[in-house]
Amino acid sequence: MSLLVLDGVTKAFGGLVAVDGLSLDVRPGEIFALIGPNGAGKSTTFNLISGLLGPDRGRIVLDGADITEITPASRAHLGIGRTFQLMQPFHDMTVVENVMTGELFGHTVPKSLAEARRDAEAICHMVGLDQLVNRDVTGLGVANLKRLEIARALATHPRLLLLDEVMAGLTLTEARQAVAVIRQVRETEVTVLLIDHVMSSVRDLADRVAVLNFGKKIAEGSFQTVAADPDVIEAYLGTEEGDTHQH
Amino acid sequence: MSGRQAVQVLALAVVLVAAVAFPFWANRTQPYYLQIAINIISFAILALSWDMLARTGQLSLAHAAFYGLGAYTSALVTTRMGLPIFLGMLLGSLVAVVVAAGLGMLTLRLRGIYFAIGTLAFSETLRVVTNQLRFTGGATGLVVPPLLGGQRVPQYLLILAVLLLAVVVSWMVNRSRWHFAFTAIRTNEAVAGAMGVDVVRFKVLAFMISAFFAGITGAYYAHVFLFISPIEVYSLAVSVGALVAPIFGGLYTTAGPILGAVVLRVGEEILRSTVQRGYPIIYGLILALVILYMPRGLIGVWASVKSGLATGRKETREPAGP
Numbered sequence: 092m093s094l095l096v097l098d099g100v101t102k103a104f105g106g107l108v109a110v111d112g113l114s115l116d117v118r119p120g121e122i123f124a125l126i127g128p129n130g131a132g133k134s135t136t137f138n139l140i141s142g143l144l145g146p147d148r149g150r151i152v153l154d155g156a157d158i159t160e161i162t163p164a165s166r167a168h169l170g171i172g173r174t175f176q177l178m179q180p181f182h183d184m185t186v187v188e189n190v191m192t193g194e195l196f197g198h199t200v201p202k203s204l205a206e207a208r209r210d211a212e213a214i215c216h217m218v219g220l221d222q223l224v225n226r227d228v229t230g231l232g233v234a235n236l237k238r239l240e241i242a243r244a245l246a247t248h249p250r251l252l253l254l255d256e257v258m259a260g261l262t263l264t265e266a267r268q269a270v271a272v273i274r275q276v277r278e279t280e281v282t283v284l285l286i287d288h289v290m291s292s293v294r295d296l297a298d299r300v301a302v303l304n305f306g307k308k309i310a311e312g313s314f315q316t317v318a319a320d321p322d323v324i325e326a327y328l329g330t331e332e333g334d335t336h337q338h
Numbered sequence: 339m340s341g342r343q344a345v346q347v348l349a350l351a352v353v354l355v356a357a358v359a360f361p362f363w364a365n366r367t368q369p370y371y372l373q374i375a376i377n378i379i380s381f382a383i384l385a386l387s388w389d390m391l392a393r394t395g396q397l398s399l400a401h402a403a404f405y406g407l408g409a410y411t412s413a414l415v416t417t418r419m420g421l422p423i424f425l426g427m428l429l430g431s432l433v434a435v436v437v438a439a440g441l442g443m444l445t446l447r448l449r450g451i452y453f454a455i456g457t458l459a460f461s462e463t464l465r466v467v468t469n470q471l472r473f474t475g476g477a478t479g480l481v482v483p484p485l486l487g488g489q490r491v492p493q494y495l496l497i498l499a500v501l502l503l504a505v506v507v508s509w510m511v512n513r514s515r516w517h518f519a520f521t522a523i524r525t526n527e528a529v530a531g532a533m534g535v536d537v538v539r540f541k542v543l544a545f546m547i548s549a550f551f552a553g554i555t556g557a558y559y560a561h562v563f564l565f566i567s568p569i570e571v572y573s574l575a576v577s578v579g580a581l582v583a584p585i586f587g588g589l590y591t592t593a594g595p596i597l598g599a600v601v602l603r604v605g606e607e608i609l610r611s612t613v614q615r616g617y618p619i620i621y622g623l624i625l626a627l628v629i630l631y632m633p634r635g636l637i638g639v640w641a642s643v644k645s646g647l648a649t650g651r652k653e654t655r656e657p658a659g660p
Contacts, residue, residue, distance in 0.1 A: 142531070143528050162536075162537075163528075164535060167532060179528075180525075183525060184518075184525075192521075192522050192530075198534065204514070243533060247534055
């Protein structure tokens, strides 16, 4: 059975159809990548799955339950965790307090502040933030903000983790570290749905890939299959070259 | 208990004893001071009440509305229905809480300045409506029965107790999981929601807590000053005062709004008695300068002084990337 199903999901902003009749099927335990040129509707899809946007048409089903109409918080409680492409740390909080917020509210197991702090520190350790737990988030560099995004999402104890461009802006070494973290997450039976422009990471990580263009799915399959697909090549060559050849 | 905590507890105990002893001294020698003290404490509760709502990012201009609802409800049920004053004050704050829950639901989607204007419109509407209605006494206002037989010392002790309750609530909010929810919502509502924070619930709860303290302070005002009118209790000055003190003293803290309220009111009294004419201009100038040059308020200055004293200690640095 599928963990996440999108069934004919459509979202338009005025005249612009950002996501157009999209159907997806993410299986438990896999790493599924959503790729496509800028403006293809990838981030909108994430917003629809996490509930920050409501679809105009279509259904979203998590583990057999229709979640199309419920709030983002309820979806988090059902096991959807996500990062944000533009890093959105809670200023006025330290690194560990950011992560604690997920431990306290992101799932249904009640935790005391002390327990939440202890578990948040363990997650900080896992993603490589252990030196920075008590630091204010203001002034953190890109790599650490990306780590914090992942740590916060993990703190909600997701069954499905949505990673929105966690590699973008990282050096090669940092990206490799991020890949290692994502593999480690999958080991804990978390299903991963990721958006990325860094093709080498997608190739290394993804079990399956779906390609979006103008809100529609134009290809799906293994990385090798979609990379050889003429429609996919055309979609990418139709935009700026940089999209496919970063790193 | 560490040495620093012991000092803090001792300092708090001294302040508390002084605050409780004060009216007995003032009542014999300087009754006017007692009046000022009651004003300051009421102002401090209003400031703390505003701050607790602001912790969720909701910058209200409706505190006059909750204050006025408390005042008018209590005044009306005690004069028209003959209910006891304590019951009236309780009903007054409950009406403020219920209305705040409704207003909170209505303004959920408004942010920043739009939220402020929306709440201001609500407050002004209440003032206009109260001005027109016959049973509220219209523009003439209402004469209100005195609290505790009009004795200033017990009146003072009562409002001090309400302030203590507000302090305890604020302190508990800032030391519980609520603090994380409030701060997350204030910083980024969408992210807070995606991380599982029930945004609607916490925003409306903050509204209700805030309105309770504003409402009870309004009701108290009515029964201590014995006369209310729409132009006074629904005044924009009440709403603006409620937000100026926390900004001046230090936002999102328990001590900041209280400190801000005390310093502002005492400063105002001193200016009033030393500069006979034009004191509001100097008062306004000082406010503007503080807000421009001390963005974290008095508490922020105190924190910088403390960390300045502690320089030389090692700073946690972000390690350079590989």
